[in-house]
Amino acid sequence: MSALSDVARLAEVSKATVSRALSGNGYVSIETRNRVVAAAAAIGYVVSSNASSLVTGHTKNVGVVIPFINRWFFGEVLEGIETALIAAGYDLTLYRLSADDAARRRVFEYFLVRKRVDAVIAVGIELTRTEVDLLRSLGKPIVGIGGAVEGMATLSIDDVAAAELITELLIGLGHTRIMHVGGSQQKQVDFRVHSQRLKGFTQAMRSAGLRYDDESFRPTDISIEGGYTAGLSILADPRSRPSAIVAGADEVAIGIIIAARQLGIQVPAQLSVVGIDGHDLAPMFGLTTLAQHPKSQGTMAVRLLLDELTDLTEPLDRPASNWNTFPVSLEVRQSTTAPPLP
Amino acid sequence: MSALSDVARLAEVSKATVSRALSGNGYVSIETRNRVVAAAAAIGYVVSSNASSLVTGHTKNVGVVIPFINRWFFGEVLEGIETALIAAGYDLTLYRLSADDAARRRVFEYFLVRKRVDAVIAVGIELTRTEVDLLRSLGKPIVGIGGAVEGMATLSIDDVAAAELITELLIGLGHTRIMHVGGSQQKQVDFRVHSQRLKGFTQAMRSAGLRYDDESFRPTDISIEGGYTAGLSILADPRSRPSAIVAGADEVAIGIIIAARQLGIQVPAQLSVVGIDGHDLAPMFGLTTLAQHPKSQGTMAVRLLLDELTDLTEPLDRPASNWNTFPVSLEVRQSTTAPPLP
DNA sequence: CTGAAAGCGCTAACAT
DNA sequence: ATGTTAGCGCTTTCAG
Numbered sequence: 214m215s216a217l218s219d220v221a222r223l224a225e226v227s228k229a230t231v232s233r234a235l236s237g238n239g240y241v242s243i244e245t246r247n248r249v250v251a252a253a254a255a256i257g258y259v260v261s262s263n264a265s266s267l268v269t270g271h272t273k274n275v276g277v278v279i280p281f282i283n284r285w286f287f288g289e290v291l292e293g294i295e296t297a298l299i300a301a302g303y304d305l306t307l308y309r310l311s312a313d314d315a316a317r318r319r320v321f322e323y324f325l326v327r328k329r330v331d332a333v334i335a336v337g338i339e340l341t342r343t344e345v346d347l348l349r350s351l352g353k354p355i356v357g358i359g360g361a362v363e364g365m366a367t368l369s370i371d372d373v374a375a376a377e378l379i380t381e382l383l384i385g386l387g388h389t390r391i392m393h394v395g396g397s398q399q400k401q402v403d404f405r406v407h408s409q410r411l412k413g414f415t416q417a418m419r420s421a422g423l424r425y426d427d428e429s430f431r432p433t434d435i436s437i438e439g440g441y442t443a444g445l446s447i448l449a450d451p452r453s454r455p456s457a458i459v460a461g462a463d464e465v466a467i468g469i470i471i472a473a474r475q476l477g478i479q480v481p482a483q484l485s486v487v488g489i490d491g492h493d494l495a496p497m498f499g500l501t502t503l504a505q506h507p508k509s510q511g512t513m514a515v516r517l518l519l520d521e522l523t524d525l526t527e528p529l530d531r532p533a534s535n536w537n538t539f540p541v542s543l544e545v546r547q548s549t550t551a552p553p554l555p
Numbered sequence: 556m557s558a559l560s561d562v563a564r565l566a567e568v569s570k571a572t573v574s575r576a577l578s579g580n581g582y583v584s585i586e587t588r589n590r591v592v593a594a595a596a597a598i599g600y601v602v603s604s605n606a607s608s609l610v611t612g613h614t615k616n617v618g619v620v621i622p623f624i625n626r627w628f629f630g631e632v633l634e635g636i637e638t639a640l641i642a643a644g645y646d647l648t649l650y651r652l653s654a655d656d657a658a659r660r661r662v663f664e665y666f667l668v669r670k671r672v673d674a675v676i677a678v679g680i681e682l683t684r685t686e687v688d689l690l691r692s693l694g695k696p697i698v699g700i701g702g703a704v705e706g707m708a709t710l711s712i713d714d715v716a717a718a719e720l721i722t723e724l725l726i727g728l729g730h731t732r733i734m735h736v737g738g739s740q741q742k743q744v745d746f747r748v749h750s751q752r753l754k755g756f757t758q759a760m761r762s763a764g765l766r767y768d769d770e771s772f773r774p775t776d777i778s779i780e781g782g783y784t785a786g787l788s789i790l791a792d793p794r795s796r797p798s799a800i801v802a803g804a805d806e807v808a809i810g811i812i813i814a815a816r817q818l819g820i821q822v823p824a825q826l827s828v829v830g831i832d833g834h835d836l837a838p839m840f841g842l843t844t845l846a847q848h849p850k851s852q853g854t855m856a857v858r859l860l861l862d863e864l865t866d867l868t869e870p871l872d873r874p875a876s877n878w879n880t881f882p883v884s885l886e887v888r889q890s891t892t893a894p895p896l897p
Numbered sequence: 898c899t900g901a902a903a904g905c906g907c908t909a910a911c912a913t
Numbered sequence: 914a915t916g917t918t919a920g921c922g923c924t925t926t927c928a929g
Contacts, residue, residue, distance in 0.1 A: 216922055227900045232924060239925090240898050262669045263614070264922035266605045268905045274648075274671075282634050288625030295624070295651045299658075304666060306616075307649045309637045316641075324646060327604045328906095329616075437809070441839050467779070471809075471839075474816035497783050497813075558906055569916045574908060581909090582914050606906035609921045670922095 215256045224252035235260065266328070274304040275518065276330035278320065280337050280403065282309055284435065285463055286490045286507050290336050290358060293511020301519055306330060310338055321347060332518050334358070336511075339403035340365070354521040356514045360404030366517050370505045372406050376413025379487045379503050380459050384421045388457040388485065391418065394443050394469060395461025397432040410461050410489065428453075433465055440468020448476050448484070457485040463494060463502065470498050557598045566594040577602065608670070616646040617860065618672035620662065622679050622745065624651055626777065627805055628832045628849050632678050632700060635853020643861055648672060652680055663689060674860050676700070678853075681745035682707070696863040698856045702746030708859050712847045714748050718755025721829045721845050722801055726763045730799040730827065733760065736785050736811060737803025739774040752803050752831065770795075775807055782810020790818050790826070799827040805836060805844065812840050 220235075221228045226245060233239035234249035241249070252258075266272045277294055281287045291307075298305045306329065308320045321344050325333060333348055337359040340348075345364045348355050357367035376393075383391055393414040396407030411430060418425040431447060433439040440460065447469075448454050460466035466488035470480050478484050480498065488494075488502045562577075563570045568587060575581035576591035583591070594600075608614045619636055623629045633649075640647045648671065650662050663686050667675060675690055679701040682690075687706045690697050699709035718735075725733055735756040738749030753772060760767040773789060775781040782802065789811075790796050802808035808830035812822050820826050822840065830836075830844045 217924095218922080228923080229901080229925080230899055233899085236924085242898060245898080259665060259668045259670075261609070261922055262671055263605045263608045264905090265924075266905090267603070267609055267907090267922080268924045270905085272605070282624065282637070283627065283630030285625065288630055292624050292651065295649060299650070299662075299666075304671065305649050307637060307647050308641070309634065320641075323601065324641075326601045328601075329604055329646065438836065438839055467813075471813060471816070474813065494780065497780055559908095560906080570907080571909085571917080572915055575915085578908085584914060587914080603906055606921090607908075609906080609923090610908045612921080 215258050217258070217260070219256055220249060220253045220258050223256065224249045271331045271522075272304075272329060273302060274306055274330050275332045275334060275515075276306045276308060276325050277334045277336065278308045278310050278325075278338055279335075280310050282307075286505075287336060289507035290511040293508035294334060294336075294515055295511075297512045297515035301515065303331075325353075326351065332356075332522060334514050334518060335362075336514075337403060337406075354518055356517045356521075358510050358514050359406070366521075368510055368514055368517070369404075372404075372409035373413040373416070375489055375503050375505070376410040376459065377417045378413075379489065380414050380417035381421070383457045383459065383485055383487060384417065384423065386457070386485065389423055390455045391423065391457045391459065392429055392431060392447060392455040393459045393461070394431045394433050394440065394447070394465055395459075396435050399432075407461060410459075414459055433461070435462050435464055437464050437468040437471070440465035441472045442468070444469035444472025445476070448473055448478060454478075454484075456483070458487070460486055460488045463488040463490040466502070467494065467498065557600045559600070559602070561598055562591060562595045562600050565598065566591045613673045613864075614646075614671060615644060616648055616672050617674045617676060617857075618648045618650060618667050619676045619678065620650045620652050620667075620680055621677075622652050624649075628847075629678060631849035632853040635850035636676060636678075636857055637853075639854045639857035643857065645673075667695075668693065674698075674864055676856050676860060677704075678856075679745060679748075696860055698859045698863075700852050700856050701748070708863075710852055710856055710859070711746075714746075714751035715755040715758070717831055717845050717847070718752040718801065719759045720755075721831065722756050722759035723763070725799045725801065725827055725829065726759065726765065728799075728827065731765055732797045733765065733799045733801065734771055734773060734789060734797040735801045735803070736773045736775050736782065736789070736807055737801075738777050741774075749803060752801075756801055775803070777804050777806055779806050779810040779813070782807035783814045784810070786811035786814025787818070790815055790820060796820075796826075798825070800829070802828055802830045805830040805832040808844070809836065809840065 217228050217231050221231045224231065226249060230241060230245060231249050234241045234246045235253060262273065275298060277291065279287055279291060282291065295305055308324060310317050310320060325348065330353065332354040335355060335357045338357070339360055340355070340357065340362050342363070345355065345362065349364065355365045357365055358369065359367075360369050361367050380391065393411060395410050398408055398411065414430075415425055418429070431443050433443040443465070447458075458469055460469060466486050469486050473480050473484050473486075480486060486498070490502070490505060490507065494502070559570050559573050563573045566573065566587075568591060572583060572587060573591050573595070576583045576588045577595060604615065617640060619633065621629055621633060624633065637647055650666060652659050652662060667690065672695065674696040677697060677699045680699070681702055682697070682699065682704050684705070687697065687704065691706065697707045699707055700711065701709070702711050703709050722733065735753060737752050740750055740753065756772075757767055760771070773785050775785040785807070789800075800811055802811060808828050811828050815822050815826050815828075822828060828840070832844070832847060832849065836844070
């Protein structure tokens with residue numbers, strides 16, 4: 214409510230001086246600064262970021278687009294981003310991007326454009342060339358999490374390699390009947406993560422000379438319920454039951470394990486289940502996971518963004534080398550329980 | 556980048572007319588409007604919300620403060636809020652409020668104040684008198700979810716009644732050895748939800764004349780892992796094992812059930828577990844839950860807020876009756892499986 | 898080191 | 914129905 218001019222009057226200086234004193238830009242004698250700061254505190258003055266943004270052109274606000282909020286991986290990433298952003302004095306404006314195309318366009322062409330955000334973090338969303346261009350033409354840095362996109366910095370694991378790695382792990386343990394329960398190949402999230410994980414699985418199976426057919430993959434909802442339902446149906450018949458399952462996500466792995474236990478199957482003694490997101494459920498379920506540290510990915514993305522935002526003193530044309538994909542290291546989180554007997 | 560004046564020049568009208576044509580406020584002949592809209596589209600003009608906010612005083616943006624993102628109840632609420640807000644043309648700025656007191660003050664005294672938000676939704680956070688006053692003095696409507704707070708509209712279930720109800724349900728089923736596994740009474744979230752749920756449980760036990768002692772309550776982390784760990788320790792000894800458990804949250808209930816199944820205990824045949832948040836896991840776990848429809852709570856909160864924001868033509872002093880707590884109805888979601896045999 | 902003045906891009910009276 | 918004018922609250926030259 215109180216404005217810069219109020220502070221100026223109280224401190225008996227000009228508005229310009231107040232601005233300088235409070236923002237730290239420009240010279241102000243130490244004593245004047247103190248007077249100003251005291252006056253500001255006295256009347257509870259806080260700058261209007263609107264007015265400030267209007268003239269400076271930046272908003273101290275970053276937009277985050279993300280397809281899900283209530284899913285482990287995404288929720289964790291979001292938390293990581295939020296923490297890092299607030300720590301840096303930035304606000305976070307959240308846009309959940311549904312599959313709905315019109316809604317998506319609306320977010321890009323309306324919400325993100327009206328000069329509210331300085332930059333954008335896209336989590337698990339494969340921006341189109343057009344979207345990237347739009348944002349870049351507006352001079353807004355973008356960083357992505359979850360897959361490579363041309364024209365912007367991204368942070369991601371190699372989903373194919375991850376699935377391959379974890380499958381090889383099971384093969385190395387002596388398993389031969391291995392299934393993959395993962396996201397539907399039809400209604401795919403962006404980056405075709407599900408396809409990539411399936412691909413990694415298939416590759417590993419093939420190179421090991423193991424049988425891989427239509428029965429080896431089971432599509433499911435990425436949720437505990439989905440995993441549970443799939444698990445019940447897969448594990449029902451003892452004769453056709455796999456001895457190991459590669460789950461497309463932790464939620465799915467948990468659902469499968471619950472189903473297995475309900476059917477009286479011991480996990481991991483009689484069935485190995487591995488997941489990929491890796492949320493520290495390993496010890497509890499006796500499952501080995503590939504941890505991709507979502508929270509750190511969030512923090513890291515913010516760091517990348519802030520670097521750009523700060524360097525932005527000399528605008529645009531950054532070295533192409535910077536617009537690359539940073540691999541995120543995977544950590545095999547071994548179960549503490551004994552290895553399964555295939 | 557292109558500004559209102561560019562559109563004006565292109566359409567050969569004044570800036571005022573452009574503003575009117577695009578915002579829909581004020582009279583503009585149909586043909587001029589068409590010309591303006593075409594011109595705007597041609598150069599990809601989008602209003603600067605900063606400039607606009609600066610003069611109108613409102614931002615089309617609401618702040619959401621929430622203690623957790625990655626927890627079912629909160630994640631769902633957040634999704635509900637996001638969807639409703641976007642649909643109404645509002646942005647959502649997210650603040651995760653940690654237990655850290657300094658951080659919390661910072662959010663209230665700095666972030667929320669700099670005129671970025673028109674209103675605030677507080678989820679699961681008990682605003683202090685000071686915080687409510689601060690926001691109200693700034694003329695920002697607030698609505699809360701999760702508990703009653705004086706001076707603002709809130710939406711919440713009656714946690715005591717909920718726990719009582721669900722406990723009575725178990726008692727009615729013939730259980731006598733019932734335990735409550737819920738959040739620690741020490742490090743409490745706001746609204747002391749854990750205490751309230753414990754209280755409801757205790758009341759039901761007492762009125763039924765059932766034994767209630769120190770052993771009847773087990774504090775736990777609100778997470779699947781927490782429930783699992785608690786479950787293992789509670790259910791290990793068959794002689795002291797309860798026949799039913801009231802879980803403080805769905806995550807906890809799931810953890811307990813996983814532990815039970817691992818120990819070879821049939822759920823719900825040998826053990827009943829009930830939860831409160833109610834995320835449709837009922838059929839899968841054969842557990843009865845009390846559904847509180849988090850997503851709808853989010854939507855509803857937005858609706859309340861929007862009402863205020865719209866009525867705000869005649870500012871402030873709204874009838875006190877409006878500042879009440881709206882009860883959220885609970886729905887008993889019965890398990891489809893047969894009732895347990897105590 | 899400080900002040901005066903010129904806008905940032907838009908909206909809202911007030912005219913016409 | 915449209916144009917003119919005066920700011921919203923701040924930052925930033927430009928003088929001094």
